[in-house]
Amino acid sequence: MSRSNYMTGTKLACRGNTNGYIYALVRVPKKDAKESLSAELLTYSEDKEYYLNNDAVKYIGTTNNPIARLQAHGSSKGRKMGMVIFDDADTPAEGKFKEAQAIYKYCDAKGQGPEWQKGHDTWAGA
Numbered sequence: 001m002s003r004s005n006y007m008t009g010t011k012l013a014c015r016g017n018t019n020g021y022i023y024a025l026v027r028v029p030k031k032d033a034k035e036s037l038s039a040e041l042l043t044y045s046e047d048k049e050y051y052l053n054n055d056a057v058k059y060i061g062t063t064n065n066p067i068a069r070l071q072a073h074g075s076s077k078g079r080k081m082g083m084v085i086f087d088d089a090d091t092p093a094e095g096k097f098k099e100a101q102a103i104y105k106y107c108d109a110k111g112q113g114p115e116w117q118k119g120h121d122t123w124a125g126a
Contacts, residue, residue, distance in 0.1 A: 020095035021066055022087035022102060024051045025059035025073060025116060028080040041082035042070055050086035051102050052109055057084075059116040060102045062095040 028041060051057045058081070063069035070083040087102075089095035103120050107113050113120040 018064070018090075020062055020064045020089040020092060021085045022060070022062050022089065022095060022098045023066065023069075023083050023085045024054070024057040024114075025061070025070075026054065026056040026082050026084055027058055028082045042066055043082065043084050045084050045086045048087055049105070050084055051106055051114075054084075057106070057114055059114050060099060060106060062089065062099040064092075064095075 047053055051060050059073070061069070066083060066085060070081075073083075074081055087098055089098055103113060103117065107120065
């Protein structure tokens with residue numbers, strides 16, 4: 001099976017997934033991106049505060065389809081990046097809460113939001 005067919009099948013299998021994932025996007029150094037088959041890397045961390053403990057974090061988000069979401073991030077921004085899942089949620093509301101809480105803690109600890117985060121510092125959507 002080709003990589004393209006595998007990725008398409010995996011994205012389709014994740015549609016309708018009832019679990020959600022809280023993730024951080026990290027910049028992949030160019031040398032690592034060249035060595036991998038794809039610059040889009042998906043990993044998991046047991047550290048629930050991974051986003052606070054890693055300086056490579058550039059964005060915090062939530063999704064129920066990590067592969068499709070990572071590909072959407074990569075293709076829309078043209079960046080070499082990886083996704084690190086660091087928490088999960090049973091409902092969309094819980095996922096949004098955990099995402100907002102992580103962004104809040106990041107801003108509180110570092111004095112600003114992650115580099116690629118947008119809208120976290122406005123009242124839009126409040």
